[in-house]
Amino acid sequence: MKFIDEFRDGGLASGLAAAIRLAAKRTRDYHFMEFCGGHTHAIARYGVSDLLPPNVRMIHGPGCPVCVLPVGRIDMAIRLVREAGVTLCSYGDPLRVPASGGLSLLKAKAGLGRNGGVRGDIRMIYSSADALRLAQREPERQVVFFAIGFETTTPPTAVVIKQAQALGLKNFSVLCCHVLTPSAIASILESPAVRQWGSVPLDGFIGPAHVSTIIGSRPYEFFAEEYRKPVVIAGFEPLDVMQAILMLITQVNDGRAVVENEFARAVTREGNRKAQQLVAEVFELRRSFAWRGLGELPYSALRIRGCFADFDAERRFAVDYQAVADHPACECGAVLRGVKRPQDCRIFGSACTPENPVGSCMVSSEGACAAHYSFGRFGEVAVAK
Amino acid sequence: MSAQRKGYVRPLDLRHGRVDMTHGSGGRAMAQLIDELFASRLGNNYLGQGNDAAVLPMPPGRLVMSTDAHVVSPLFFPGGDIGCLSVHGTINDVAVMGATPLYLAAGFILEEGFPLGDLARLVDSMAHAASAAEVPLVTGDTKVVQQGKGDGVYITTTGVGVVAEGADWSGNRARPGDRIIVSGGIGEHGMAIMAQRESIGFAANIVSDSAALHRLIAAMRASGAEIHALRDPTRGGVATTLNEIARQSGVGMMLQESALPIQPAVAAACEFLGLDPLYVANEGKLLAIVAPADAERLLVAMRAHPLGRHAAIVGSVHEDARHFVQMTTTLGGRRIVDWLTGDQLPRIC
Numbered sequence A: 001m002k003f004i005d006e007f008r009d010g011g012l013a014s015g016l017a018a019a020i021r022l023a024a025k026r027t028r029d030y031h032f033m034e035f036c037g038g039h040t041h042a043i044a045r046y047g048v049s050d051l052l053p054p055n056v057r058m059i060h061g062p063g064c065p066v067c068v069l070p071v072g073r074i075d076m077a078i079r080l081v082r083e084a085g086v087t088l089c090s091y092g093d094p095l096r097v098p099a100s101g102g103l104s105l106l107k108a109k110a111g112l113g114r115n116g117g118v119r120g121d122i123r124m125i126y127s128s129a130d131a132l133r134l135a136q137r138e139p140e141r142q143v144v145f146f147a148i149g150f151e152t153t154t155p156p157t158a159v160v161i162k163q164a165q166a167l168g169l170k171n172f173s174v175l176c177c178h179v180l181t182p183s184a185i186a187s188i189l190e191s192p193a194v195r196q197w198g199s200v201p202l203d204g205f206i207g208p209a210h211v212s213t214i215i216g217s218r219p220y221e222f223f224a225e226e227y228r229k230p231v232v233i234a235g236f237e238p239l240d241v242m243q244a245i246l247m248l249i250t251q252v253n254d255g256r257a258v259v260e261n262e263f264a265r266a267v268t269r270e271g272n273r274k275a276q277q278l279v280a281e282v283f284e285l286r287r288s289f290a291w292r293g294l295g296e297l298p299y300s301a302l303r304i305r306g307c308f309a310d311f312d313a314e315r316r317f318a319v320d321y322q323a324v325a326d327h328p329a330c331e332c333g334a335v336l337r338g339v340k341r342p343q344d345c346r347i348f349g350s351a352c353t354p355e356n357p358v359g360s361c362m363v364s365s366e367g368a369c370a371a372h373y374s375f376g377r378f379g380e381v382a383v384a385k
Numbered sequence B: 001m002s003a004q005r006k007g008y009v010r011p012l013d014l015r016h017g018r019v020d021m022t023h024g025s026g027g028r029a030m031a032q033l034i035d036e037l038f039a040s041r042l043g044n045n046y047l048g049q050g051n052d053a054a055v056l057p058m059p060p061g062r063l064v065m066s067t068d069a070h071v072v073s074p075l076f077f078p079g080g081d082i083g084c085l086s087v088h089g090t091i092n093d094v095a096v097m098g099a100t101p102l103y104l105a106a107g108f109i110l111e112e113g114f115p116l117g118d119l120a121r122l123v124d125s126m127a128h129a130a131s132a133a134e135v136p137l138v139t140g141d142t143k144v145v146q147q148g149k150g151d152g153v154y155i156t157t158t159g160v161g162v163v164a165e166g167a168d169w170s171g172n173r174a175r176p177g178d179r180i181i182v183s184g185g186i187g188e189h190g191m192a193i194m195a196q197r198e199s200i201g202f203a204a205n206i207v208s209d210s211a212a213l214h215r216l217i218a219a220m221r222a223s224g225a226e227i228h229a230l231r232d233p234t235r236g237g238v239a240t241t242l243n244e245i246a247r248q249s250g251v252g253m254m255l256q257e258s259a260l261p262i263q264p265a266v267a268a269a270c271e272f273l274g275l276d277p278l279y280v281a282n283e284g285k286l287l288a289i290v291a292p293a294d295a296e297r298l299l300v301a302m303r304a305h306p307l308g309r310h311a312a313i314v315g316s317v318h319e320d321a322r323h324f325v326q327m328t329t330t331l332g333g334r335r336i337v338d339w340l341t342g343d344q345l346p347r348i349c
């Protein structure tokens, strides 16, 4: 544990905090977006904001895989279970995301077997391999793996698809909802709130940790050059985040906008070539994908290639995506774009809590609303108990 | 005149035998299971009465009673099994009220097909735990459910004890200024189970802390310290228990993350699975809320007992109308330590 504790050391942190205070000019504000939910979580869990001077503010980004899933995607998963009678294998967090008709996968699971009709099933799993094992063990079940996540979780999905093909499995497929980080960053930078209105002041990004180990630091160079925004890739430890903030402030002060790598212990410029090849072999770009909050983004997600069509649940069971409007009071979209803070949502902490999430950002511990509710809300006065 | 031959009953086959529906039907098979598998292991005078209920002597004092249903998977885990766990858990629930635990009752729900050998191991483990704690199991019941309707074995235990007049430990008595003491490393039971479920190699040496705490509690009482509340932070972990006390007492709390006792292997396994040790279950730990002037004295008394060797003062109680449990992180920032939401699940990315 020594290795990890070094990244959470209070003494080092106060040293870094002093350096940040010294570097940040009193005459201006600094607004940095941490793209990843992992960073959002670390900032809230360790109280990093408490150590920052008031003119250095963090804006939460859209990099939480569960948060960006639109209602319609969860509906698709529920339809597969209820109508096609499949056994859906999902990670824990997506189970609690609100879907249409007051449902969620968890509630749909509780209702199974009571509504008659086709008998589907919903299982919580810890890895894609668990789903594949279930399909192998119980050939009479149609197993569908609900694959979500950014570039970090894509290679393991590719692996199980290839294994399923090699094993000749006839009862395994994947509902692919994998999305791409650079598209989301581009959408933020292109949004009128950032570009024209300036309502989201943005002076730089903290780049993803785990995602970057796969895709490398090169994809961010475009953002630095084209949009003149500094990017510092950082690990998920709180001291990593603080170091990255210091590096961003320095870039801003120097008038530079380049990609820097604080997480050099794991991230290279090229990323993991082998993983990239594997992903390219199994997946291709989707023409368009609907994100919660960001809307339809062209070429922002992956779909399974034709040569693996048998393992594509969308093709096998002919389910398609139908857009569904979010809850009218829900501000998740604005939160994901950095336009609003969680506490700006009218129902934050009242109607919407981790026990009864209304929006997706209240579900995963990496979601901005859940992180703020669970760790940081002592700052606000009026919060329901 | 032919001598009547003594009826032969083939003994239970503990090697290959399995629980079947007849074991719960009230007939001979059930009587045999109770005699050979349960009574022979748990035997004591009260259980030996063989009636529908046990008649028990009662020392003076107020009666304390608690019941706990145990559903654990896997049934056997490093450091224990559902058998000893069901004994320890209920003894602890009675003891944290300041009471002396006296008797236990157990109800078993067995799933058809469960190996009799495994059942014998579990009952052995219960017998051992009960006799080590000197709290006899005085009555019990067994039912069998069809295959697929249970998870091997469920055990519900009920405990009774007595508490003297004047000992009033209760979750609503925490007062601003009080100190919070935890009796040792947190999260060990939950991580022992998780490590086995997820087969995490490097966590294989984590052992459940399942233990009966009544003797440690007796030592704490003997120290004369003014204890306001005592709880065993089981399901939901330290965070959940402290939130319960904060709400019951209408106070806030502030913890120091750097003061929390936690074994390196537990911390590493939590890190690996993306779990927060504050929410992971314990089965042999205590949280004590104690008057500030007596905190050191209580700490010394706890550390003198083997089950309290690693006890530490981890925070204090203060006024907060919102009843927040907060923590100063190792980094020097602040965070809330909230109620547990849903099940604590490993992160996905």
Ligand code: SF4
Pocket (backbone or CB within 6 Å): A329, A330, A331, A332, A333, A335, A342, A345, A346, A347, A348, A349, A352, A353, A357, A358, A359, A360, A361, A362, A363, A369
């Ligand atoms: S509080 Fe709930 S509804 Fe509002 S933005 Fe957050 S998750 Fe969405």
